[in-house]
Amino acid sequence: MKRIHELFVGLSLVAAVSGCAGKDNLIVLTPDDSGRVGALKVSNDGGEAVLDREGQTLHLGDRRTPPGAFAPVSAEERALFAAALAAQPLVPVSYLLYFEFDSNNLTAKSRQRLDDILRAAQERDSQDILVIGHTDRVGEADYNAALSLQRAEAVRELLAGKGIGAEFIQVSSHGEGNPLIPTADEVAEASNRRVEVVVR
């Protein structure tokens, strides 16, 4: 309770300093995983303001109040977001699995990745898994369209065998049309013989 009280005192001080009467609306800019910060603009009937530095905080009133003073974010302000931050979902993750030449057999190394995919699905309680098949450009396009689908279906079987509900896995295939490494026709390229798995 004391903590909450302190928080309110802190906030009313902030409000007093920035000149917004009792309304403690605020926006805090945060970095992405690689530390990059973007830029956004807040506009209302009173004017506009741009935020473009990490941790930069803009205090705001109602729509008529000009966007207020900038300040670095305080510990008290960060604490306001604890519950929302705890509820933040995990970012979707994607995996590439590779295949032996002209086959829907996974390479030994890729076979070992299946447990990582299972773990990612469990961590996310995922019911939304995309499996997308591809081939290299050796062989006819039609043949490769069928092969890429067989590869994707093989991966779905393997994941279902590990306990992921098959109904949560959406299979699609791109044949030889969406290579990771573009090549001329009839060129064997191991890194294009793949299935992408996206766990959302």
Next chain:
Amino acid sequence: MKKILFFCTTMLLLGAFAAAQTEPAHIGRVKGTSGMVSIQRAGSLKPAFPNMKVYLNDTLLTGSDGAVGILLEDNTLLSMGPMSRLALDKFDFSPAQNKYALQLRMEQGTFVYLSGLLGKLAPHAVSLDTPSGTISMLKDTNFMARFGGDE
């Protein structure tokens, strides 16, 4: 005149047919909830649970002990804390047609916004309405925000 009327009727019918054919696609999913979380949809309120699909024009609400995280189809991640209200007004992620739009209304509460592909590919198509004004993206941007709501 008769011809025009016929044309209009045909167009109306075609429109109705198209509407009946296209089942509305979900625009995201609830990923995690704690405490009381509801979705207001077409005038009625239903409890939200993990993996529930969310649709255009849904409003998400949390109670005094509630928190929720959602994942939109373009990988935008949104979460909110207690006593929060968020309306999903517009969502279009169609890279093949080069069509992008995201409009959300943060009516009240605490929000954490992690930009997805819409923010990366088309930041200018992202616009968020708040009690303090409109947030528009100039770049791919993450932020947190708190709004007291209309008092």
